[in-house]
Amino acid sequence: MKASTFQTIIVGLLCLAVAGLSGGLFNQYQRMAELQSTNTQRFQTLDTLQRDLSALRDAQEKLQYSLKDLKQMVDTGEQQANTLDPMLDQWAQEIQEMRDGLAERATVKDLTALSGRFEHVEQQLLELKTQPSLPPPTSSANKPKKTAPPKPVPLSPPFSVLGVESRGGERFLAVAPHDSSSLIDVRLLHAGEQFGAWHLKVLEPHSAIFSVVAQPDQTVQLP
Template sequence: MTLPQLPDENVGRTRWLKIAAAVWLLLVSILAVVNSVGLSRLIEQSQASAQDAHVQALNTRVAELEQQAAVSKSQPKPVTEPDFEAARKALDERLALVEQAQATDAHAGELQALQARVADIEARMKRTAASSAAPRRTAEPAKPKVPEPPFNVVGVELRGGERFLSVAAPKPSSVLDVRLLREGDAVGAWHLLAIEARAAVFSVDGQTQRIALP
């Protein structure tokens, strides 16, 4: 013969089940809160790492620009306008990204200092490009000095059907100082090339000189 279960035993079992369910729900809630806090910290750390990476990249780019500005000042070769515009465009894009990511960040002061350095570098590069683009005056070659002949042209004489040029020393003392030159003859460095109607053509030191006939 079986005995019926007591009502008190059922009530106690139900109560323990409710307590166990409440404890389980409490543990699940605690784990959810811990996971949410950990995820938030992880997101904050990743954002801070990304911002630090942007700042580091900007510092590297600024150092490269400063080095380029120093090299452009020490070398005569000017910075070309396309290179300057490309570098400034890339730097502006990086600055825009950093400004957007760090609008309310503690790196605002460092970002302003970097912007001031970039503006100073751009101004120096513009001055260097402007001074390099200024037209340089080329020195005009000196005109060769016309040499003075070591003789005086007396006139033209015709002997045996051939024309001769009579020349004499600057201060002749006798008729022996007068010489007759045919085409091809020379007096010192002066070579007679031709006897024209109104001038005698000479070659001296690689130049062609004409002396009028009296």
């Protein structure tokens, strides 16, 4: 074999070897580039996960603080409820005692008033029994005829008539002064009792007849 031919073969083999090494290096370079790109993406993903984890930790801390505040509010509300419950019970008991006391006082007052009216009626009955009997009326024929007197002008009573109340089967006329606006000033008049100069004579179904000093009987219509 000639020397020139052998050199040509050697050079061709070296070229092939260099070409193969170049191709292998290129492939290795591409793989390195791909690995670097993958690592970069992974680092970016890791950074995102770390930021998300930090945000979750912050949210967890805020939630813990909120839960702590809520627990304190619940504890405070329970303490206030434990304090207010006995006070409410005490107030309810005091209000009930006041109602019972008012009912008892009102009952005693009514009984005292009725007892006074019954005593007054008994005294009037005794006075009527002890009065002498009236003489028999004379015949109307012997009486001189009189002209009809002028009709008197009705007087205005010094009270307002509120109505009629029944107590123990007896009827009472409820009256009050004109300028009164309180229940304390209301009076219950029985036949024979008086309000100022007005004496109640008869309590009829729809009117009340009063006798007034130096005046004819006055009729007051019931409301």
